[in-house]
Amino acid sequence: MSTFKRRDFLKLAGIGGVVFASRLSGFSFAAQSSPPEEFYFVQLSDTHWGFNDPKINPDAEGTLKKAVDIVNALEHQPDFIVFTGDLTHSTDDPKLRRTRLREFRDIVGHLKVKDVRFMPGEHDAALDNGEAYQEFFGQTHYTFDNKGIHFIALDNVSDPKAQLGTEQLKWLAADLQQLKPDAPIVVLTHRPLFELYPQWDWATRDGAEALSLLAAFKHVSVFYGHIHQQHHHQTGHIQHHAAKSLIFPLPAPGSAPKRAPIPWNESAPYQGMGLRSVAAEVQKPSYTLDEINLTPKQPS
Numbered sequence: 001m002s003t004f005k006r007r008d009f010l011k012l013a014g015i016g017g018v019v020f021a022s023r024l025s026g027f028s029f030a031a032q033s034s035p036p037e038e039f040y041f042v043q044l045s046d047t048h049w050g051f052n053d054p055k056i057n058p059d060a061e062g063t064l065k066k067a068v069d070i071v072n073a074l075e076h077q078p079d080f081i082v083f084t085g086d087l088t089h090s091t092d093d094p095k096l097r098r099t100r101l102r103e104f105r106d107i108v109g110h111l112k113v114k115d116v117r118f119m120p121g122e123h124d125a126a127l128d129n130g131e132a133y134q135e136f137f138g139q140t141h142y143t144f145d146n147k148g149i150h151f152i153a154l155d156n157v158s159d160p161k162a163q164l165g166t167e168q169l170k171w172l173a174a175d176l177q178q179l180k181p182d183a184p185i186v187v188l189t190h191r192p193l194f195e196l197y198p199q200w201d202w203a204t205r206d207g208a209e210a211l212s213l214l215a216a217f218k219h220v221s222v223f224y225g226h227i228h229q230q231h232h233h234q235t236g237h238i239q240h241h242a243a244k245s246l247i248f249p250l251p252a253p254g255s256a257p258k259r260a261p262i263p264w265n266e267s268a269p270y271q272g273m274g275l276r277s278v279a280a281e282v283q284k285p286s287y288t289l290d291e292i293n294l295t296p297k298q299p300s
Contacts, residue, residue, distance in 0.1 A: 039079040039147050040279040042071055045225030046245035048123060050089040050100040056248045056261045063246050064107055066294055067275055072112045078277065079146055081113050084225040084243060085121030085157060085190030094132065101136045121190045121226065122157040130158035141168055143175055148282040150179060153188045156204040162191060163205040173213055184285035187222040194235050197253035202227055211235055219285050229272065230291065241289060244274045270294040
C-alpha cells in the first residue's frame with residue numbers, strides 16, 4: 001500500500017505552511033483512506049462580531065464571512081470546527097448582545113461542516129455570566145471525544161474575576177478521574193491557563209490549579225485564543241498554543257505601553273489575522289499546526 005506524506009495532504013486540503021509541530025514524527029496517510037485515529041480540526045478565534053473601527057479593520061463585517069468561505073473551500077473537510085471565544089464584541093446592551101450572537105450564529109451556519117463547537121470569550125459572557133451566550137450555544141464548559149482524543153472545553157471567562165471557579169475545577173477533576181494516565185487530552189480555553197502577561201489580563205487566576213490536575217497525564221495540549229496572535233509555550237510537559245484573531249492583531253506580551261489593537265496596514269491588509277488547522281496523530285500522540293492567512297496569496 002502506498003502512502004503520501006503530511007505535506008502532500010496539506011496541498012490537497014488547500015493549506016500551506018507548517019509553523020509548529022508538537023511532538024511530531026512520521027505523519028503519513030494511506031492513499032485510499034486515512035486511518036481512523038488520524039484526523040484534523042480547524043480552530044478559529046476572536047471574531048468579535050459587532051466590532052466597528054475602520055482604522056483597525058475597515059472590513060470588520062467581512063472577515064468572518066471570508067473565514068467561512070476559506071474553510072468551506074478546503075478540499076478535505078475537517079472532522080470538526082471549534083471557535084475558541086470572543087465570538088462577538090462586548091456591549092452593555094443585553095438586546096444588542098443577543099443580536100450579535102444571533103448574527104454570528106447565522107453566518108457560521110453556512111459552514112459545510114456541521115460539527116461546530118463553540119466557547120465563550122469574556123466579550124460574550126463576562127457581563128452577564130454567560131446568560132445570553134447559553135441561550136444560543138448551550139453549555140460554556142463540556143467534554144467530547146474524537147477518534148481517541150479526549151477534548152475538554154473550559155470556561156475561564158463567564159466569571160468576571162477571570163477564573164474557572166471551584167465548581168468547574170471539581171467538575172474537571174471528576175472528568176479526569178475517568179481517564180488513564182496516558183490518555184491523549186486536548187484542552188480548549190479562551191484565556192491562557194498559565195500567567196502569560198497578567199497585566200494585560202492574559203492569565204487565568206486559578207489556572208495553575210487546572211494545570212496541576214492535568215499534569216498527572218502524559219499527553220496534554222492546550223489550544224486557546226484571547227491574545228490575538230500565535231504564541232507557543234510549555235509548562236512542564238503541557239504545551240500551550242494561542243491562535244490568531246479574525247478581527248485584529250494585538251502586540252506581543254509587554255511589547256507596547258498598553259494592550260491595544262494594531263492599526264490596519266493598507267500595504268498589507270489582513271496582516272496578523274487568520275485561522276489554523278490542527279492535524280492529530282493519536283498513536284504518538286502529536287499535532288501539526290498549520291496557519292492559514294485570512295486572504296491566501298494568489299498564484300503569481
